[in-house]
Amino acid sequence: MKDCIPPLKEPKTSQFEPQSVGCKIPQVELEGLLERCLTDHSCQESDPPPSFCQGIGSDCSLQPSGVPDVFLASTTDFFYPLVEDPYVMGKIGATNVLSDLYAAGITSCTNVLMILAGSSDMPLEERRIVLELMIKGFSDQVEKAGSKVTGGQTIFNPWPMIGGTAMSVVPKGELVQLSESQVGDILVLTKPLGTQVAVNLHQWLVSKPDLWKQVEGVTDEGEVLWAYDVATESMQRLNRTAAILMKKYNAHAATDVTGFGILGHAKNLARQQRRHVTFVLECLPCIKGMAKVDGWVRQGDRFQLRRGLSAETSGGLLIAFPVDNVEGFLNEIYLEEGWRSFVVGRVVDGNRDAYVKEPIEIIDVE
């Protein structure tokens, strides 16, 4: 559990207390398991395009549907609350699950099934209010994305959970090939990093004085409250516009940045490329003030943001563009959304891997 901050374990009876991070099984442990149990269908250089590969670690599953020339894309994701407001948490849960479709260049979602757990430690009336707000936030955001919630599963659990499965039926002609990056491509990221650092520091500030002490003096209350607001807004921002524009500007490869950090997802994406390329991350745009705490927390590498390994929730798209298309994309997404995107690296000759260049340049995003 090194790159995963354990959720709080105390019974939560008096408020909707956030659970820190969507505590995923570590990437190495999980991949070992899946490789032993499931069949991998990663791309090979000998595969002729168009190739729609399904390596372990793909953002979403893409399957022939049985109906000729129609594919079924699907993805599931759920996690524990990480902001206090159940309505906002519902919105983030929906944004996060839709993101995997967008990362695959699929901009239309047929329907979503909601996955929800009410806390078994919460009094009935409180649980009802929390569940209702989470459902409403989730459902509103799915509708904002032009889709709808049509079912799901709701259980009791010690920790609340929110998420779902998003699906899209896609005619073959609308599929985008995202295993086509080549030497010289530029890597762009559409949201700043550091969402979970902000969420954790905020939790320390409001309810964990012992942990807060170790970063006092490095950061301060004002900076953390501001970063938490930015992170909360960012996690609610749909990657749909980014997905539409990445197709318009002819992206060669794309993924979204979530639980394994930008480097983890860059490695996944690199492994699925048809050519022998490597992704070099040359700078990391981070919500202002979040990167500097890395060296100050008790376990030195707890967040690992500067190493590209800090988990993100509902992070941005990481996209490889032909060099001539980058400026157009950066300008148009800023005009549409009012959020900056960032050039974070380049594609070089290599062995289908990714790394963070040392020393890494940090951009403090205000």
Add this chain to the structure above:
Amino acid sequence: MKDCIPPLKEPKTSQFEPQSVGCKIPQVELEGLLERCLTDHSCQESDPPPSFCQGIGSDCSLQPSGVPDVFLASTTDFFYPLVEDPYVMGKIGATNVLSDLYAAGITSCTNVLMILAGSSDMPLEERRIVLELMIKGFSDQVEKAGSKVTGGQTIFNPWPMIGGTAMSVVPKGELVQLSESQVGDILVLTKPLGTQVAVNLHQWLVSKPDLWKQVEGVTDEGEVLWAYDVATESMQRLNRTAAILMKKYNAHAATDVTGFGILGHAKNLARQQRRHVTFVLECLPCIKGMAKVDGWVRQGDRFQLRRGLSAETSGGLLIAFPVDNVEGFLNEIYLEEGWRSFVVGRVVDGNRDAYVKEPIEIIDVE
């Protein structure tokens, strides 16, 4: 939580201890929530057939896909372990999630996403073994059903979880109308009831002597061990053959029996019928010895099996057939599978509701 036995809360560090029941939010609480938050699309008598209605409580979601004359069916379900063997538990999890497609008359599954939680209280090496066996059982069963696991989400949680989302892309011509029951139809059930009673009694026998005491003398070790074996086998039995045959014998309505008990699901199904009908449950086939314990447990109505409210996991299909087709179905499914199905009631004139006839006839199934 009246009709839901709370899962064990002790940290589980030394074995893969079952968590009793898939602890669903109670039906009334959940429906209230969903009705306030989501849009209902139940059938109306004025709807002309063919009508593919999507009332809250439908077994699976059925959506126009955007591709002309192609629908997307999807369903999600997951729960806590209820047998000791992680491999068998994986198989049951897969059987259970596929069941909702079969209940809708959809016999071909495009793909499944797996939902999995490894216990955060388990030592790493043990968790790995348990997860690997659960994945293998789940994946093997999905393959047995002619489909495949193509993704999922894996997290840490205090309690382990297993389940998934099953999807099917269905040409309109293959959809079955299951809101067409009419007065005179016969209700058939394809698996005996009592799976969770058996699982709970077994747990009491092996690790809860205080609870076991209250049923000692009513049942005994031999009966409970036998019932547990039957339940374990039954929960692994795919409803696929039943779904194929219910179409062949022109079923008018169908659902599968799971967390809300046979009566809860009969009520759901009745509410979605186009005509003004009521489903009367006249007898309840139960795994031998399970029904008699109802009056003996400390909270008198804990299991509520005789009232049709005991939760089932991966239960059978409840199907309304035209009277002339019942014998053919009963004979053919027995020949194919070696398991008996049961006539459990009839369809009468009514107000789209269901009830258990008093006094109820119990069939002890050996």
